[in-house]
Every structure is written in C-alpha cells, then in structure tokens.
Amino acid sequence: MNIFQLFSDIESVDADAPEKLSFYSRRFFLRKGSKAATAVALPMALASISQEAFAQSTEVQEVLNFALKLEYLEEDFYKKALAEATFDFGADRPVFEQIHKHEASHVKLLQTALGAAAAPKPALKYDAFPDVFTNYQTFLIVAQAFEDTGVRAYKGQAPKLYKLPELTTALQIHAVEARHAAEVRRLREGRVWVTKNESDGAPAAVYAGEENTVQKVDVRTLGPGFSDIVVTEAFDEPLTKEAVLEIVKPFGVA
Known part of the structure; x- marks a missing residue:
C-alpha cells in the first residue's frame, strides 16, 4: 500500500x-x-x-444532485417557454434568454462536478399551471416561485457543505438565483424582497416560514422601527430538502 x-x-x-x-x-x-x-x-x-470521508463524499453528491434537479427544472422551464409560449414576451424576452443561459450553465457545472454520479434529467411537466405558456402573468408567477424556491433551497443545504470547496460553488449559484428572483419580481412590478410570507400569487408553500422574526433573538426587541415587515424583509429563511421537494413534486421532480 x-x-x-x-x-x-x-x-x-x-x-x-x-x-x-x-x-x-x-x-x-x-x-x-x-x-x-x-x-x-x-x-x-x-x-x-x-x-x-466516504460519508462526507456521499452527502456532497446528494446535495449537488439535489441542486442539479432544481437546475434541470429551471433550465427546462425557460427553454420551453422561450420556444413554445404563445404569449408575447415583448421587451422582457432578452431577460429570460439570459436567465436561461445562466440556468444552462448551472446544469452543466453540476453535471461536470458530479460526473458519472450526476442524476438524470427527470420527466418534467407543467400541468399544475395549465396556462403557464399561454398567459404571461402566470408564467411570471411560476418563474418567481421557482427562483424564490431555489434561493431558499441552496441556503438550506449550505451547512452540509461547510468547509468544503463545493460550498463556494453553491454560494455562487445561490447569489445568481437571488438576482433572478429579484428581477422576476421587478418584472411583476412587485417588491424585490419577501414581506412576511406573502406569496403574491405563487404557491404558499414557497414562502412558508418567511414570517419568522427570530434570528437568534427576536429582532423586534432591538429597538423602535423593527416591525414584522421590516424584519421579515431583512432576513431570508432557508427551506429543508423535504419542503423543497414537496413544492417541485407537481412538476415531476422527486
């Protein structure tokens, strides 16, 4: 040896x-x-x-494959919308073309990192929102749900990558997903941050727990001006893997 x-x-x-x-x-x-x-x-x-080390390596693969499944969904969603949607994107089309390129890059990176261990792309479906490719407002709602879910999903898995080089990669993707979420919210002419657990038409499960005001301490007790609205907008909450899978299960991700 x-x-x-x-x-x-x-x-x-x-x-x-x-x-x-x-x-x-x-x-x-x-x-x-x-x-x-x-x-x-x-x-x-x-x-x-x-x-x-073996246990750690297995867990890293699980985390990266979980992220890959979410990236498959987002990449496929934008690709399908750009190719098949019957509504007019208007001046917003270049935005979603660029977002699609980002998601495709995320997929490729994760596939490369995982190699032979990469999960196959699932059979995706969008019949949970039958008019998602015919009604632009529905498309925006679903896009917002996917992006906000992605942001919280990466945050929920980050502790499992503590002190590993994969954490840097995950945070790089997480930051871009957060920018996507803000841009989609802007296009919907709404707030670019989350207030309490208001879903703004997206599935309520995407925002479960966002009403939390305790960050080690109840922030509202730190002085005047820290209302529920201010506190929940200032801090974004993670989602567990189980909660994320419940959100994306209707779209074929398991």
Missing part, C-alpha cells in the same frame, strides 16, 4: 484529514506510550478518517 497516495486520496474528500490523523495518532500514543501502540493507532485512525 502506498501510504502517501492513501493520504492524498483521503484528503481529496476531507481537507481536514491531516489534522485529524495527527490528533488520532497523538492521542493513542500518549495513552499507550509506545511505538508499537502508535503502529496500531495509525490504521485505526486511517479507517476512522476514511469512513468519515
């Missing part, structure tokens, strides 16, 4: 492996106080770290 290659392989999925290995071996050596004990500690430490 090439021990140095093993260290390299482990570190590729667990950047903290050298520090953990040092801790494990020192602790075992100090407890037993012999070179022989250290020799025993080394494989034990490697086994422990390898198990942690």
